[in-house]
Every structure is written in structure tokens, then in C-alpha cells.
Amino acid sequence: MASNDPCTLSNHNQVTVSHWHLSISPPNFEAKILTGKIRINARVISDNATQLILDTRDLTIVNVIDGLTGLTLSFKLGSVYEKCPAFGSPLIIDLPSDQTSHGSTPMIIIDYTTSPESSAVQWLEPAQTAGKQYPYLFTQCQAIHCRSLLPVQDTPSVKSTYSADVTVPKGLTALMSAVREGEGTAVGEFITFKFEQKVPIPSYLTALVIGALESRRIGPRSHVWSEKEIVDKAAFEFSQTEDMLKAAESIAGPYLWGVYDLLVLPPSFPYGGMENPCLTFVTPTLLAGDKSLANVVAHEISHSWTGNLVTNKNWEHFWLNEGFTRYLESLIVAAVWGEKERHLQQMLGWKSLQDSVDKFGPTNPLTSLVPTLSDIDPDDAFSSVPYEKGFALLYLLETIVGLDKMKGYLRSHVENFKYKTIDSNEWKEFFLQHFEKENDDGLFASIDWDKWFYSPGMPPYQPQYDVSASSACSSLAERWSQCNDDTEFTANEFEALSSTQGQEFLNQLLNKPPLSVNVLKKLETVYKMKERANSEIRFRWLRLALKGKYVDVYPHVVQFLLEQGRMKFVRPLYRELYNCDGDGKKLAMDTFIANKGIYHGIASTMIAKDLGVN
Template identity: 45%
Template sequence: MQRSAAISLTCLISTAVLIKSSPPEVGFTLANSVQIMALSPGDPNSYSRPDLAVVTHTNLKLSVDFDAKILRGWATLYVKKCGITDELILDHKGLNISSILNDADDTALQYVLGEAVEYGEKLSIKLPQSESSNNTYKIRIHYETSPNASALQWLQPEQTAGGDYPFLFSQCQAIHARSMVPCQDTPSVKSTYSAEIKAPANLTVLMSALREEVIESDGATNTYKFNQPVPIPIYLLAIAVGKLESRQVGPRTHVWAEAEFIEQSAYEFAETETMLKTAEDICGPYVWGIYDLLILPPSFPFGGMENPCLTFVTPTVLAGDRSLAGVVAHEISHSWTGNLVTNANFEHFWLNEGFTMFVERKIDGRMFGDKFRDFSAIAGLNSLKEAIATIGENNQLTNLVPSLIGVNPDDAFSVVPYEKGHTFLYYIEHLLGGPQVFEPFLKSYLDKFKYKSIVTSTWKEYLYEYFHDKVEVLNTIDWETWLYKPGMPPAIPAYDNALIETCKHLTKQWLQWDENTSCPFNKSDITNLTSNQRIEFLDELLLADEILSQKKLETLNEKYDFDTIKNCEIRFRWLRLCLKGRWRAKVTPALTFVTELGRMKYVRPIFRDVYAWEEVRQQAIDTFLANKDKMMYVSAYTVAKDLHLDING
């Protein structure tokens, strides 16, 4: 039933996005214009044309080859013709296609592969000429991935915690699914999928779907079967293969990890069910069945990835005290904001991430109090200030709704859609009367647009429809500035700053202390601060105009033992503070920190900091070049741009 609903829905969505796509910007070159015109009218980062023929279900039968670093097999696409066309247009990036067949009779279908550009290639397939009931087709594509597929990270045994077995994991967001499977790589298309994955028998296969069964085939390999009955955008297709163990931590949740991480992970995420129930109270029923967590090796580039049924999590959140488990609250929130209701293209990414930050902090408020919710929002605002200063306050990529015509979404990735989006929603909530008024709207919005992909104007229209008695209030919002102008938000909510004042006061004391006088500080200054307050204290020092001298930094470390703290959020900020103060001895530890893990939140700022220090710039470049092949594609790609290197040349 969901599949047939997805067919008609996706055709309608694609048509809607066609009408609302962004206009090209002034200054575009002719070469860019030619490339753009070939792309989907509903998505500036996809070639596909789901408005003409749309994929409604994908069935994968793939084998995992660790020696060759490829996936090999076929994808059967269930296709519904929506408009006047004789072809199916897909996205493709570096795939080696051996044949494309009409699944009904195994006859070969003609296809044309376009010229390779940054986004990949356009794959045009002639639809079968035979009569089809309801204009539906099944097209089977035999292929294998490239060893350099940008969606896939192949790890050697020595790159894992155990050191004895290889590991594979995927990262398809934003537009890397096309390097893993021929597909309509646009979030405007939502479809179901099923899969059979053959892998070495001593390894476990997991996917962003419900596990159905494991078939022991020949002793050397096992075949894992999966089914995802809820329509999803293709960027949520995910796979992981490794030597994994699991622990049940809730009625709907298993934690998966290498043996070396499993007990720590089970402890760290023991509150997952509480977070899930809290999210359901805010957002409505959880539709995905299970909520499992996979703790990945350190090269994973994000804090978490909201793959349905299987959230990917960085091991950098294993702090030992659950202080960083808020990453899970964020990914749980995505089960509604992003996975259930999805941005139709990545120009509207804030509909995923801004809403998710908003729900995450509501979960925090329910669990730890509204003061903590506001404390987190203020900390996020500081991150937003730094991001906008780095990107440029007049750069259109700091718009809440930027234009991505000719822009790779990886180049646009920042905290802007997260924190500017959250600030906007918090502002609107209080403008309309507070949580008791806005939360019923939030639940209604998620229910109305569930299983759909939308653009910002769709959300705005429903906001006006729901609050039809408050149109005058809504009209006071400066919509143009909030959505389509760069820089900081035009208004900042009146957050409760009680928890952050302690951090600010301690920061002020350190900045004002004359280092030629006796030191007034001791360990007790931070004993009663939470981990999050210690993080904020370091953030305040980082954001201050004054630069701490090396002597002050040495004293700071002597009193508070920052060098010995394992919490990655604290360690990251401490190392950045040392780089800001030009403490030369900390350059190597900082670069070591970001080569031992791949989380872009840490990796990119530290590489940028070292690069900005001209005397040690070459050390940043040399370190990156020596380690880039161990990094996930998106990490290597973005850091290379930060260092002004062309690694593809």
C-alpha cells in the first residue's frame, strides 16, 4: 500500500519542485549553464527526471568483495511512467555497467551514459517497448561499483579497533548514492527497497532496513536479507559490513560495535528508549519499527547519520559519562524531521536539520530542563557566529535557503542550516505563544507531510493555514531576510542564560588576569561545571577577541588538566585554543588528533587553523597528503578545498 502511494506522491512532488526551483545566479559561466540545463528541473544536483518516470522500489542483490573493494551484482528498479517519455533518467557516478535488461523477459535495453562531471554522469535508459499495465516496468541493471566510490569507505584490518578484519561502511548523503547504485539521486524521490547482500561468513552485514534472515550459503559466505517498507530518499540507503557484536539496550534498540567498543557503547546509549519515547510525545508515532545504533570506526566523517532503523554514530561520542549522547537525540529526531518529512532538494536542507535541532533540544528540555535547552541553543548560536565568520557574512551559502545551482552540496555543508534554522523556529514558536501553541502545530505538520518531500514554501503555506487566526502575527516576520539573505539571523530569541553565565564569568576572569601577578585559579573553578559548561567555557575563550598567551595557556592546562581529558569535544576546543595562541608544541598533537579520526566537525577547523598559521602551514599540507587516502571521500574532498589543494588533478 505504501509503495503505490509513493508512486503518485513522488510524481506530484517532482512536478511541484519543477515549478519552485531556484533561479540561476548572476555571473554564471556558459560552461556551468550548459551543465545546469542538463540537470533535473526540480533539483540542481541531480540529472534524474522523476516527473517523467519515477523509481518506486529498488531490489538489490550484491556481493561484497573486500579484495577488489567493490560491490558487484544488480539492482532491479521498479519504475512508474508519470509523463510523456520513452526513457528513464538516472544518476550514475563511476559505476561499471555490464548490462541493462527488461526484467520481464531478459531482453537488453538501450542506454546512453553522459559525459562525466563533478556530479557524476547522466544515465538514460530506453523503456521497454512492450505493453505494460499501468505504465509500470522492472529494469535490471547489472553493475559493479568503483574501488573509489565516494559513498563507500573500505577499511583495512589495521584501521579498525580489532585489527583482524576489514570493514565497510557507506555515506550517501548528500549526493553519493549514485556511486553505490544507479538511482534517482534526489531527495524529492522516496521509495522502498529490499536487498540481499552476500559477504564473508565471519562478518556481519547491516543496512538501513529491517533484517529478515541470514542464509548460510557455502561456508565461506552468508547472504543477509533486508526490507525497508517505508519510502525513503535514496541518500538514506546505507550498508555496513564488519566484525560486529550487539547488545540490546531497549525494547526497540540494539547497539552494534566492534568488540572493543561494545560494552562502552551499551553503557553510553542506555537512555535511547527514553529519548525515543520523549520524541514520540513531541512528534507522534515512531514508524520505523526498530531503532538500532552502529558505532563506526573513527574515520566516519559525521557525529551521526540518521539512516532509518540503523543510526551510524561516531566513536568520538564515547565520553564515558553519557555527556555526548545528545548526538543520539539528534539522530532520533531525524526519524521525523528528515526521514519522515524530507527536504525535496538540498537547497532546503534546513527543513531537515533546523527542525531536527529544534526537536533535539525539545527532547533535552524534557529530560534535563528548559535551562539546559536554552544553554544548548546559546552554544549553538556561538557555533553559528563562527561558521558565518568563516564562510563570509555576505556569502549566499549562509542563507537559510541558498542557491545550489552549480554548487556541490558538500561545499555548502555547515552548521548554518542547523543553527540558523533552529533559531528561526524557536523565534516563531515564542512569537506565536510558546510551546503549548507551537508543539501541536509541529505534530500536525509532521503528520500531514509524512512520507513526502517538500520545499520551504510548502511548510510556510501550511504554517499560515494552521495559524489562520494569527496571520497578522506571522506577517510581522521578515521572511525575506530570514530565508533568503546571508549572515546572522535578523532576531535572536531571549534565551535563558543562567547556565552560561558561569562560563562567561570564568572566561572574563581569565581574559582579565594579569599573568605577571599571582595566579588566582585552581581546579575547583571547574569542578562543579558540567561537561557541556566546560565545553562552553573553552568556546567563549575561542570566540574572544583577545588571544591567550602561551604562559596563560600553560597555566590553564596546569590548573584544569585539559591535556589529559579524553572527551573529544573538550579536547578539540583545547587544541584549537592552543593553536590560536600560537603554542608551537601543540601543532603536532592537534594534527595527530585529526588524523586518528575523521569527524569533519573536528578535522576541518583544525586543518584550517594550522593552515592559517603561515609558519606551520606546510605541516598541515604534508599531514593531509600523507593521510588523505585513509579518509572518507567527503572529508578528504572538503579538507583539500580548505587547504587550497586539488587532489583530483
């Protein structure tokens, strides 16, 4: 039976994992190796399935035993999948002969170790942490990196519960994407933490972090975790978390995960956030000091419903996670910060979508809402397309049926599909059933569903947003684009803008012809761009300066590249520095080659591809 996921080597359509328990021994920080024992509970769902096939990459399998009898089972590790090495190697286990019929429930125990090359795990030396005293590790399993952390059916099509016990040296704390049971049990020089995730999740939501961590309560069901050096700053920054949770619940239904904690990771974390259940990971680039970037948490909170409860069946339908999450996020933003802020943020999203389409090219099939990923690493397809093109489709539907009806649909969507995985056709069928009367009345007749799903490039519809909140951005951007020596500006013009307006102002300048070096120097001086702590403002300013060939900004670009490893920032800046005249190309190459070890493996791999580094 063929898999419905082209990115897995497992036989999940024959035997499916329903639960697993993981035991992690004290990590070997020097060798960068984790030693684990995983007990897998599976169910045979086809006739005469003689094998359990799991996804692995860079794992050493020590032994495999039958958890019911204790007998050793035959297994082999297949060769690396040549057409796409990122898919790894299948672990093929011969099931006990009496556990192969439909409905059988084999239990398999696997002892294994990870490799220092595991793409899921980043190991940090004490010097790379804020405290400089203890080592640190964290995982990033989306999209198909969990297979380098543990043997697993690494596909969103499979959801399972899990439990775990993780032993670490005293002085360190372990956290996972699950509810922690107690405060840990100390034995000798080590302490063991226990976890349980009762809600079935796909493998990519598996998460582990070990470090010198402290927490602060920021709500009735939420703590923020980080190293002690920044935990209070993080608690201030994310103090509105409960307000966002309540806003999400009012739209999408009850929060079913128990706790909602945040972990502020070291700077090398490659994403803005990762929606690991019970423990959202966020980048320290959100710590602007004024809560101006805290609304990113609204996106990760939204994933608690769209993505974590209702999940894309495979990575070709990733927009069902991210487009829906962008949409729910926008409704939370409207509830907490107002409808004008919602529209302003969506304007930023449209710019991000245009940047992605420009990068890939408008005919590149990876800019389709539902791309084909046969023999393609999902990381190579990652962009803002599923986020923003998906949002654009849902916003179009909102303009047709109305905001209130769309909110009602969203709640029904979650209720109908929770705990399940779906593809785009299943979504469309349910949507049209929900709006049966509207469909019969021809309200959706103008929508070419296949064009939306499968055509590359920008969407066939551009949303019309309320531009009242952006008018100040537009007028200011126009003045700067027409600036001459006599044009006067004041610092208050920029200070009066919100963070989102400041980003939109710079975006509008980026869409205009390059500013001259003299104008860029003037903008930098008047608005004190070198002093900005807001990473989104800083990122756009540096791009604007590179576009205008302002070579004096090169050291500031390099500084920003080395301060953090968020791919949203570092990948475009490396590409744009590389494409600059003169010393830009050499500086980009030299900076990356000398410092690629500071980045997460996912980011390092993608930057290397961007720059053509072997």
C-alpha cells in the same frame, strides 16, 4: 518537464522509482569493488516518457534488461556533467515501447559494479579497525553519493521502498538502513543477510556496512552495534536511547520505523551521526566514558520524524531537515535533561553558526537559509547554517506563539507531510494555515520571510536564551581573560561544570582576544586539558591554543587530527593550524598529504579544498 532538484540528472518528473531490490555479491576487499544487481520498479507519470534516466557516478554498467520479458534493453552512459563533475553521468535507458504511456510500470534490472573511487564507500584494511583481523566497509550517501553506490534517482524528491540481500564472507556481518530478516543464511564460506525497508525513503538514506560486528540490547527496540572491542562501552554510553525515543514520540507522534539501532563506526566516519533509518551511524568521538556526549543521539532520533518521514524536496531546502531536527532535538533535551540544558546547547549552536558565517563570509550566498545550488555540489555548501539558522527561525516562531502551541504544530507538521517531500514555501503556507487566527491577528507581521530564506549572513533575529546555566561559564571565562601571575584557579572550577558548560566556557574564551602563551600553559596545567577524553572539550581547547599561538600544542593537534576524521573537528583544526605563523602552515600541509588516506573520501576532498591542495 524540468526537475525541481538542480543536483540530479535523472528524469524523475517523468518516470519515478517506487521500489528497488538490490543483490550484493561478496565484496572484493582487495580491489575495493562491489558487484550488484538492482531490480527497479518504476511508474511512468508523464505522457510518452520513452526513457528512464538514472544518476550514476563511477559505476560500470554491465547490462540492462527488461524485468518483465527478460529482453536486453538499449542504454548509454552519458558524459560526466562538466559544470559540476560531482553530479556524475546520466544512465539513459530506452524503455520498452509498450511501457511508455502514463501509468505504465516498467521493471528494469541492471548489473553493475562500483569503482574503487566510489565516494559513497569507504574500505578499511584490518589494521584500520579495532579488531585488526577483518576488513570493514561502510557507506555514506548524503548528499549525492548514493549514485556512486548504485544507479538511482539520487534526489530527495523521490522516495521508494527497498529490499536487499547482501552476501559476505563468514565472520562478517552486514547491516543496512532497513529491518534485517533473520540471522542470515550460510552457504559454504559465505553468509547472506536479507533486509526490507517498508517505509519509502530518499536515496541518501541508503546505508550499508560490512564488518566484524557484535550487538548489545539497549532498549525494547534498540541495539547498539560495533566491533566487539568497544561494543560494551558503546552500550553504556547510549543507554538513554529509549528515554529519548519516548520523549520524541510524546512530541512528534509514533515511531514508525520498527527498530532503532545504533552503529558506532570506526574513527574515519566524517560526521557526528547519520540518521539512516533503523540504523543510525554515530562517530566514536561520542564515547567520552561518562555519557556526556550521548545527547547527540537526540538529534539523530529526531530525524526519524523530521528528515526521514518529512523530507526536504531538494538540497536547497536542507534546513527543513536540519533546522526542524535541531528544534525537535532541543525539545527532547529539555524533556530528558531540563530546559536550562536546552538553552545552553542552543548558545553553543549560535556560536557554531557564527563560525560558519565567518568562514564563508557574511555576503556569501551559501549562508542563506535557502541557497541556490545550480551546478554546485551540496557538500560544498555544507555547514551549520541550515541547522542553526533554521533553528533560530523556529525558535522565533516559538517566542511568538508559545512553546505548547509550537509543540502542537510540530505534531501536525509531521502528520500532514509524512512520507512526502516539501520545499520552504509549502512549509510556510501550511504553517500560516495552521496558525490562521494568529496570522490574521498580525502576530507574524514583523517576519520578513524572504529575508529569512534568501538573505546571506547571520539571521535578522538573535534568540534570547536563559543564561542562568552559563553564568558560571561567563564568570570563569572573564577571570581567565583577565588572568595575571597572581590569579589563582583550581581544578574543581572546571570539574564542577557539565560537558555543555565546559564547551560554553571555552567558546566564550574563543570569542575574546587571544590568551597569552603563559595563560594557556596555566589553563592547560590546572584543568588537565591534555587528559580530556571528551572530544568536544578537546577540540575547543586545541582551537583556543592555536588562536593564542601556543606552539607546544602542535603535536596534540596532529594527534587529534590523526585519531579521528570527523569533519566538524578536522576541517577547522587543519584550517587554523595552516593559518598559524611559523611551522603551522607546513605542518598542516605535511600532515594532510601524508595521511589523507585515513580519512573518508568526503572529508579528504573537503580538507584538500580548505588547504588549496590539488
